[in-house]
Amino acid sequence: xxxxxxxxxxxxxxxRSNGGLHMIKKLxxxxxxxxxxxxxxxxxxxxxxxxxxxxTGGKAAPIPEAEPGADPMAPxxxxxxxxxxxxxxxxxxxxxxxxxxxxxxxxxxxRPVAWRGSEMxxxxxxxxxxxxxxxTWAWPSMFDPETKMKGIKLDIAEYRRPDPLCAPVHAKAAxxxxxxxxxxxKAEKKGYADAMMLDWQGRVAECTGANIFFxxxxxxxxxxxxxxxxxxxxxxxxEIAKQQGxxxxxxxxxxxxxxxxxxxxxxxxxxEVTPVAEIGPYSFKPGNISRxxxxxxxxxxxxx
Numbered sequence: 685x686x687x688x689x690x691x692x693x694x695x696x697x698x699x700r701s702n703g704g705l706h707m708i709k710k711l712x713x714x715x716x717x718x719x720x721x722x723x724x725x726x727x728x729x730x731x732x733x734x735x736x737x738x739x740t741g742g743k744a745a746p747i748p749e750a751e752p753g754a755d756p757m758a759p760x761x762x763x764x765x766x767x768x769x770x771x772x773x774x775x776x777x778x779x780x781x782x783x784x785x786x787x788x789x790x791x792x793x794x795r796p797v798a799w800r801g802s803e804m805x806x807x808x809x810x811x812x813x814x815x816x817x818x819x820t821w822a823w824p825s826m827f828d829p830e831t832k833m834k835g836i837k838l839d840i841a842e843y844r845r846p847d848p849l850c851a852p853v854h855a856k857a858a859x860x861x862x863x864x865x866x867x868x869x870k871a872e873k874k875g876y877a878d879a880m881m882l883d884w885q886g887r888v889a890e891c892t893g894a895n896i897f898f899x900x901x902x903x904x905x906x907x908x909x910x911x912x913x914x915x916x917x918x919x920x921x922x923e924i925a926k927q928q929g930x931x932x933x934x935x936x937x938x939x940x941x942x943x944x945x946x947x948x949x950x951x952x953x954x955x956e957v958t959p960v961a962e963i964g965p966y967s968f969k970p971g972n973i974s975r976x977x978x979x980x981x982x983x984x985x986x987x988x
């Protein structure tokens with residue numbers, strides 16, 4: 685049986701290079717070499733990671749593609765200039781289905797990854813081959829529903845999300861995760877579950893791996909996604925909220941406004957919808973809106 689591992693996680697994986705799809709037993713050194721030395725990888729390759737059961741009642745969902753009519757290679761290639769992708773290739777979704785099946789099917793996290801090979805080892809990597817891999821593994825929700833409704837505690841990170849003129853902020857690139865890892869580790873050492881990050885101008889941005897929402901007067905408020913990822917879960921949560929008749933306001937949010945909000949929750953592939961009870965000195969009370977969206981999201985992604 686073919687296996688591949690990320691730390692203690694064991695999984696089958698499929699890679700694409702030189703026009704072909706190949707099942708592999710383990711990640712070769714080339715997978716990590718340029719990524720580690722120069723960050724020449726996009727953690728998600730074709731798009732952000734998602735779950736195999738999303739909106740399909742257990743059937744593996746297609747890997748999200750570029751907008752209709754757009755060059756499938758262009759949107760992220762232009763913005764990140766790190767790697768090129770294969771978003772519109774039907775073989776990719778077929779390969780993903782195969783990997784999901786080989787890893788036991790069911791509710792799995794699907795992670796496409798694109799990276800540069802190691803033909804050149806310098807800042808310039810114009811002649812390095814582009815590789816794509818798809819891996820899947822079981823990744824259950826971080827918390828059970830009752831634990832979630834107690835709310836998690838967030839620190840306020842020291843590092844900030846960068847100015848869009850300083851980094852390809854809309855690409856889920858390996859290098860952009862460094863400050864997230866540092867910030868989350870610092871928060872966990874202080875007893876927090878995660879950290880909320882500000883943007884380069886001191887406004888509320890996101891958490892280290894999840895987007896953030898607040899409630900006031902029955903409406904949702906969330907930061908404009910212009911210096912961080914507009915996550916798939918964020919987009920789904922906004923759509924569900926509107927279906928529930930809730931007003932969603934995307935705007936600039938200053939830290940001092942946090943004391944005026946009633947509820948807070950974060951959203952992400954792993955976090956799903958998780959209420960927040962505390963951000964630094966600010967307190968929130970998980971309530972009906974958080975519960976409604978948490979349940980509605982869980983039902984939607986699992987086809988219930």
